[in-house]
Amino acid sequence: MPENIQIALASDHAGFALKEKVREYLTRKGIAVRDLGTNSPASVDYPDYAEKVARQVAGGQAGCGILVCGTGLGMMLAANQVPGIRALPCNDTISAHFARAHNNGNVLTLGSRLLDEATMEKVVDTWLATPFEGGRHAARIKKIDAIGEPSHPEKNP
Ligand code: RB5
Secondary structure, three states, rough: OOOOOOOOEEEEOOHHHHHHHHHHHHHHHOOOOOOOOOOOOOOHHHHHHHHHHHHHHOOOOOEEEEEOOOOOOOHHHHHHOOOOOEEOOOOOOHHHHHHHHHOOOEEEEEEOOOOHHHHHHHHHHHHHOOOOOOOOOHHHHHHHHHHHHOOOHHOOO
């Protein structure tokens, strides 16, 4: 978990009920949460909420983010458009462990259709408790970042 423990949290309508549970759970654990919506089950577009969280994480106003939609997949796609974001869908604890340990994920995405409240709590706990291992994994993250650089060899054959 990054030093800045403030977590930016958001969902779309499909993730709203589970997002409320995530906020309650983090608050019970004494973790500061910034809830960026949505605030009802009325239909909204998940990219709008993914962007809000991703910008806060990329800008350093939050140490990491949690996004909830129906599957965690749309949120992942949208959040990863923001440079510096590594959003990963984790609907089980093994994914949550490796998303942090190997991928240095900074946004956890959850699928409300894929996990129940008890599993969400275990996934969140695993995500928060698992440090990035660095080393060879840091070198691989650098390679991922380089793919987006204008100077990347594949873009300049
Ligand atoms: C909304 O119906 C649904 O498409 C959304 O929550 C998410 O699952 C998208 O990936």
